[in-house]
Amino acid sequence: MSIIVPQRKKGPQYVQEVAPSSPEVGDTWYDSNLEKFMMYTTDNEWVEFEKIGGNPGSPYGYICGGAEANVFSDVCRLMFPFDSGTVYSLANLYVGKYVTCGCNSSNFGYICGGSDFNDNRFSSVDRFTFPFDGGTVSHVGNLSSSIKYLPSACNSSDYGYIGYGAFYDGTRISTIDRITFPFDSGTASHVGNLNHSGYRSTCVNNSNYGYFCGRYYDQSVYDNSSQIERITFPFDSGVSSIVGNLTNGRNNTASCNSSNYGYIFGGYVYYGSGDSNNESYSSIERITFPFDSGTATYVGNLTKINRNFDGFNSTNYGYVCGGIDDINKSSSNIDRITFPFDSGTASHVGNLSTTRNSFAGVDGTDFCTLFVD
Numbered sequence: 001m002s003i004i005v006p007q008r009k010k011g012p013q014y015v016q017e018v019a020p021s022s023p024e025v026g027d028t029w030y031d032s033n034l035e036k037f038m039m040y041t042t043d044n045e046w047v048e049f050e051k052i053g054g055n056p057g058s059p060y061g062y063i064c065g066g067a068e069a070n071v072f073s074d075v076c077r078l079m080f081p082f083d084s085g086t087v088y089s090l091a092n093l094y095v096g097k098y099v100t101c102g103c104n105s106s107n108f109g110y111i112c113g114g115s116d117f118n119d120n121r122f123s124s125v126d127r128f129t130f131p132f133d134g135g136t137v138s139h140v141g142n143l144s145s146s147i148k149y150l151p152s153a154c155n156s157s158d159y160g161y162i163g164y165g166a167f168y169d170g171t172r173i174s175t176i177d178r179i180t181f182p183f184d185s186g187t188a189s190h191v192g193n194l195n196h197s198g199y200r201s202t203c204v205n206n207s208n209y210g211y212f213c214g215r216y217y218d219q220s221v222y223d224n225s226s227q228i229e230r231i232t233f234p235f236d237s238g239v240s241s242i243v244g245n246l247t248n249g250r251n252n253t254a255s256c257n258s259s260n261y262g263y264i265f266g267g268y269v270y271y272g273s274g275d276s277n278n279e280s281y282s283s284i285e286r287i288t289f290p291f292d293s294g295t296a297t298y299v300g301n302l303t304k305i306n307r308n309f310d311g312f313n314s315t316n317y318g319y320v321c322g323g324i325d326d327i328n329k330s331s332s333n334i335d336r337i338t339f340p341f342d343s344g345t346a347s348h349v350g351n352l353s354t355t356r357n358s359f360a361g362v363d364g365t366d367f368c369t370l371f372v373d
């Protein structure tokens with residue numbers, strides 16, 4: 001009997017390493033013994049997803065580059081659901097860099113922009129194929145501007161969006177670039193601008209919107225903004241809209257998202273070197289999609305104060321890794337929250353093999369299958 005490929009169900013249906021007890025047509029899960037994604041078909045049986053033309057992503061989170069005493073060029077990987085152990089490097093970027101950002105399509109992870117300790121600013125867009133388990137990430141193109149400092153990124157199912165703004169070489173920018181999946185060559189398109197020209201923001205997204213949260217302006221103003229700005233997919237022109245605020249102004253936060261919520265972690269308020277009002281945070285805040293007004297909700301805390309770090313997510317969990325702690329030391333900590341997280345403290349579930357901060361976090365969680373509202 002021929003298999004009729006079922007339409008993908010809406011909403012998160014991927015049950016990690018556990019087959020649904022009462023499956024419905026279109027359900028998927030990951031069989032860790034077979035190392036295969038399975039889908040329940042109209043023949044009332046589980047079939048390997050790839051055999052019926054599906055691509056549900058891959059069950060991994062990636063930590064790309066970063067810095068401590070040196071700039072890192074390696075890529076580390078953890079497998080979902082990660083609940084204990086140590087994460088080691090398995091591959092490399094084509095060049096070491098930090099203060100970079102990442103986004104993903106169903107098939108590829110992208111690492112965009114960044115810098116090194118010699119103040120070289122990279123416009124590169126690099127790509128690896130899921131599941132990425134070795135080798136070197138490929139340089140496939142570039143951002144539109146030669147000023148690409150401290151970017152942040154989000155994605156829809158068809159596009160990746162990179163927002164970057166800085167005061168550098170006398171020029172202030174607020175660029176939003178767009179890459180079309182699968183992006184494999186050329187230059188990203190400049191499609192619009194952020195409402196601000198600051199930097200060190202973080203991004204979350206659902207199927208319809210991307211949100212740029214918080215920022216830092218420059219060292220002469222010391223503006224730690226709480227603004228949350230939104231773009232509507234497919235964003236191809238214009239300026240992002242201010243739709244709300246974090247509970248306070250800050251920068252250097254991390255983030256991840258479930259189907260229904262965006263989570264913003266930690267961060268830093270900076271007023272100048274040695275200023276007694278400088279402060280780092282352990283807070284976890286949440287916005288409900290589609291967020292169009294108001295203030296993010298404080299829902300809990302990380303296990304420690306943290307900043308200059310990044311996050312990613314599976315369907316069921318959000319993860320944040322590394323960073324800089326309250327005594328200004330790089331961290332190897334990996335914290336986890338369970339969706340929908342609405343109170344309490346994140347769980348410490350493991351560590352990176354090396355302390356690091358200011359890296360890009362990317363996950364292989366398939367956007368189309370898992371996060372269609």
